[in-house]
Amino acid sequence: MQLPGKPAESHPLFPAPLSLPLRAIPSSIHNRALVTALNRIFSTDLKDGELDFLQEKLVHISIEDTGVEYRFTLKDDKLVPGNMSQSPDLSLKGTVYDYLLLASRQEDTDTLFFSRRLHMQGDTELGLYVKNFLDGLDMDSHKIPAYLESVLQKSLPLYVRFFS
Secondary structure, eight states, rough: OOTTTOOOOOOOOOOOOHHHHHOOOOOHHHHHHHHHHHHHHHHHHHHHHHGGGGGTOEEEEEHHHHEEEEEEEETTTEEEOOOOOOOOOOEEOOOHHHHHHHHHSOOOOHHHHHTOOOOEEEEEHHHHHHHHHHHHHGGGGGGHHHHHHHHHHHHHHHHHHHOO
16 A cells, blocks of 8 residues: 555566566576576475475466566476476466565565565465475575575665666
8 A cells, every 4th residue: 555645665677678688598498497496406305395285286487577487397306397388376476676585585475475566376275385385494404595595685785776
């Protein structure tokens, strides 16, 4: 809700000209890069069955201001690229900035969803599993994400400065 006399809060958007090279890369390459990184980052969680809720469920992630989309599922205890033509079980939509806030832990999932910055559609139960998994991540046990979190926290002000 916007208060009278108070301007709406603006959020930086990734510039359209900079997203053109990203859009030129085939989605299969984007998807392979994402699942390779996620499999490495969450290798222990995958071995422990922490991501079993994704078994045969197609998750679609859309980054609205870049036009880049990802689809993945869990098969044989690893994340694999999903079929781009198949209807997803769960869709997440947001901007680069919103995902950066989430990844750097500057904002929690509840804040981003309830402020309608991140949108979730589809299987509600699957969405809750994903949300709870993200909320419950122990960054200390994930050395790569902890390092990335630190880098993201330091670079987020630059992102805001350049793209606001």
